[in-house]
Amino acid sequence: MLPPILKDKVDDILRGIMASLNAGLSVVDKDLNIIWTNENLRRMLHSKHSVVGKKCYEVYGCACKDASHCSSVSGLSNGERNVSDIQFISEKGGRKYIKNISIPVKDEKGAVGYFLKLSLDVTEKEEKISQLSLLRKFADMMQGTLHIDRLLHLILTCVTAGTALGFNRARLFLVDKKRNVVYGKMAVGPSSYEEAVKVWSEIISKYESLEDLISASKDKYQEDTPLHATTRLMVYSLADESEPIVSCVKHKNIIWGKNAFHDPTMSRNFVSMIGADEFVCVPLIAREEAIGVICVDNHYSKKPVTEDQVQMLVTVASRAALAIENAEAYKSLEEKIKQLEDAQERLIRSERLAVIGNMAAYIAHEIRNPLVTIGGFARSISRISNQDPHAKQSAEIIVEEVNRLEKILANITDFGKPLKPVKGVFQVNDLLENTCSLMGPYFKSSNIQLIQKFNESAPPVTMDSTQMKQVFVNLMKNAVESMLDGGTLILETTSDDKYVKINVTDTGKGIPAETIQRVFEPFFTTKVDGTGIGLAVSKKIVDEHGGTILVKSSGYSGTTFSVYLPIKTE
Amino acid sequence: MQKKILVVEDDKNQILLYQHELTLEGYTVIAAKDGSEAVKMVKERFPDIIVMDINMPRMNGIEAMGKILGEQRKIPIIINTAYSNYKDNFMSWSADAYIIKSSDLTELKSKIKELLAKNE
Numbered sequence: 056m057l058p059p060i061l062k063d064k065v066d067d068i069l070r071g072i073m074a075s076l077n078a079g080l081s082v083v084d085k086d087l088n089i090i091w092t093n094e095n096l097r098r099m100l101h102s103k104h105s106v107v108g109k110k111c112y113e114v115y116g117c118a119c120k121d122a123s124h125c126s127s128v129s130g131l132s133n134g135e136r137n138v139s140d141i142q143f144i145s146e147k148g149g150r151k152y153i154k155n156i157s158i159p160v161k162d163e164k165g166a167v168g169y170f171l172k173l174s175l176d177v178t179e180k181e182e183k184i185s186q187l188s189l190l191r192k193f194a195d196m197m198q199g200t201l202h203i204d205r206l207l208h209l210i211l212t213c214v215t216a217g218t219a220l221g222f223n224r225a226r227l228f229l230v231d232k233k234r235n236v237v238y239g240k241m242a243v244g245p246s247s248y249e250e251a252v253k254v255w256s257e258i259i260s261k262y263e264s265l266e267d268l269i270s271a272s273k274d275k276y277q278e279d280t281p282l283h284a285t286t287r288l289m290v291y292s293l294a295d296e297s298e299p300i301v302s303c304v305k306h307k308n309i310i311w312g313k314n315a316f317h318d319p320t321m322s323r324n325f326v327s328m329i330g331a332d333e334f335v336c337v338p339l340i341a342r343e344e345a346i347g348v349i350c351v352d353n354h355y356s357k358k359p360v361t362e363d364q365v366q367m368l369v370t371v372a373s374r375a376a377l378a379i380e381n382a383e384a385y386k387s388l389e390e391k392i393k394q395l396e397d398a399q400e401r402l403i404r405s406e407r408l409a410v411i412g413n414m415a416a417y418i419a420h421e422i423r424n425p426l427v428t429i430g431g432f433a434r435s436i437s438r439i440s441n442q443d444p445h446a447k448q449s450a451e452i453i454v455e456e457v458n459r460l461e462k463i464l465a466n467i468t469d470f471g472k473p474l475k476p477v478k479g480v481f482q483v484n485d486l487l488e489n490t491c492s493l494m495g496p497y498f499k500s501s502n503i504q505l506i507q508k509f510n511e512s513a514p515p516v517t518m519d520s521t522q523m524k525q526v527f528v529n530l531m532k533n534a535v536e537s538m539l540d541g542g543t544l545i546l547e548t549t550s551d552d553k554y555v556k557i558n559v560t561d562t563g564k565g566i567p568a569e570t571i572q573r574v575f576e577p578f579f580t581t582k583v584d585g586t587g588i589g590l591a592v593s594k595k596i597v598d599e600h601g602g603t604i605l606v607k608s609s610g611y612s613g614t615t616f617s618v619y620l621p622i623k624t625e
Numbered sequence: 626m627q628k629k630i631l632v633v634e635d636d637k638n639q640i641l642l643y644q645h646e647l648t649l650e651g652y653t654v655i656a657a658k659d660g661s662e663a664v665k666m667v668k669e670r671f672p673d674i675i676v677m678d679i680n681m682p683r684m685n686g687i688e689a690m691g692k693i694l695g696e697q698r699k700i701p702i703i704i705n706t707a708y709s710n711y712k713d714n715f716m717s718w719s720a721d722a723y724i725i726k727s728s729d730l731t732e733l734k735s736k737i738k739e740l741l742a743k744n745e
Contacts (some may be wrong), residue, residue: 399681434730461727461728
């Protein structure tokens with residue numbers, strides 16, 4: 056036994072040890088009554104009053120309700136330690152993790168009558184572990200997201216979600232190499248303090264885990280927020296390194312602006328757009344190249360950014376950058392596939408036309424043979440039936456009709472045959488004049504007024520004049536046929552350094568939008584007696600000359616065909 | 626002495642037309658209904674000129690022309706076809722004329738006349 060003076064001394068020392076231990080201590084008896092605690096435990100449990108006298112399970116929130124189920128009590132008989140973990144939500148709303156170690160206490164005779172409970176606050180460690188596992192989940196999700204906008208939203212959600220990195224606001228910038236700029240693409244975060252409070256309380260009450268939050272926010276990216284709108288206005292030339300975002304991209308380093316409002320070296324424009332005194336910009340680096348920047352701040356909570364958070368942000372950014380690169384590669388692959396499909400469709404279409412063309416040519420030849428016989432004999436009959444005017448007239452009608460059919464067939468067979476232009480150098484204006492004088496009587500009988508607006512300084516063009524004349528005849532004939540009650544035909548030539556342009560404009564009925572794309576297709580016609588060959592042949596001729604033919608029509612009145620002929624051809 | 630024209634044509638109605646029209650012009654007209662018959666008739670009947678279709682069963686006009694020209698080089702040959710694209714076949718270049726078939730026989734008749742006069 057210690058003398059009383061020493062006993063008091065030892066008591067003092069023990070009390071000092073207990074107070075300075077950064078752990079909660081309690082003594083619990085066999086019936087699970089707490090008979091003593093230190094001050095730390097009360098603080099740790101956020102309890103306003105002393106917990107002495109209460110049942111152990113009430114205080115620690117264990118599942119057991121009596122001594123027979125308590126694992127610590129079993130330690131009383133075998134003398135072994137027992138470890139258990141508990142977690143609860145504190146009055147402040149934060150999650151707390153406590154590790155409890157129950158140690159049986161033996162008396163001088165070696166019997167165990169009560170146990171000492173040691174409680175350690177492991178919240179920080181647990182949070183770190185759960186944060187890391189969340190970030191891993193995030194990385195997995197990012198890799199699995201190929202839709203670029205959804206991916207960017209996921210990244211920003213990760214950066215701002217309270218359970219993950221928990222920044223107040225996050226903006227994402229992307230590099231556009233073609234335009235040589237870095238531009239604001241997307242932003243997530245509240246736009247005002249009131250909204251921030253509302254959103255946070257909603258998130259805490261609604262979503263248990265980060266996964267819940269993400270699946271709820273999937274496809275729900277709000278583009279109409281003021282934060283998004285201001286971010287979209289932020290575009291910086293990659294040459295302007297005074298801008299933090301540009302510098303972040305160029306040097307691939309973290310820019311941590313502290314006290315930005317009063318930092319004279321900080322770009323004023325940027326600070327006023329960001330509107331936060333402290334911010335962090337982290338580059339998104341994929342394959343050693345900065346493809347963008349994530350910029351975060353704690354504008355509303357004013358919580359200082361910690362080194363730890365920045366490190367975590369760097370980790371997220373590196374995974375995010377790779378995921379963005381993947382998604383962009385996927386997007387360009389998708390575009391390529393689309394182009395391929397388009398090309399295939401065009402090929403099928405042109406093959407279909409080729410088949411129609413071949414079939415038409417075959418039928419044309421097959422019809423031509425009997426026509427020779429019909430027409431030939433009709434001529435012979437008309438020649439010898441001078442005594443019978445009726446027979447003569449009938450035979451002449453047959454001859455006329457056969458002539459018409461033969462002409463149509465010649466057109467069709469001409470279409471299939473490759474055109475080999477015999478080229479010379481000609482003035483387009485001369486050719487047009489020539490064509491107009493040929494068609495003069497036709498214009499007159501159709502009540503057409505002709506207006507010529509020729510650019511006299513247009514340079515000469517290398518072309519097959521016969522074929523090109525055919526093009527002009529076709530275009531003018533079409534124009535006249537569209538003006539049933541007469542009208543005005545305008546021929547106009549202009550030129551630049553590459554092309555001579557010929558416009559053939561009419562004041563006719565126009566071409567409806569649904570058919571205008573098809574006018575150059577062979578055998579497409581809206582005319583009762585048309586073969587659908589004229590414009591197709593015209594297009595083929597212009598193409599063979601390395602030129603272009605285009606059509607424009609308001610759909611109800613007037614049409615303009617434009618022929619572009621290259622000034623220099625080999 | 627009437628000039629003898631060999632018309633090589635698989636369409637029997639067309640043969641009738643040529644026979645009718647060319648006889649009126651004062652020629653003797655004999656006909657073969659395909660290339661191989663034409664080759665045989667050249668050997669047996671000695672025509673002064675040949676009007677040759679191309680698209681025919683058994684032996685086409687181009688092949689028949691090759692065989693005929695292989696044996697003699699004197700008889701003028703006029704290709705008379707509905708197809709314009711045989712003009713691209715170099716074999717057709719050895720013909721003396723290439724005419725696209727038409728119910729109007731004016732061109733054919735004048736070509737016959739011209740070639741026979743040249744061969745006098």
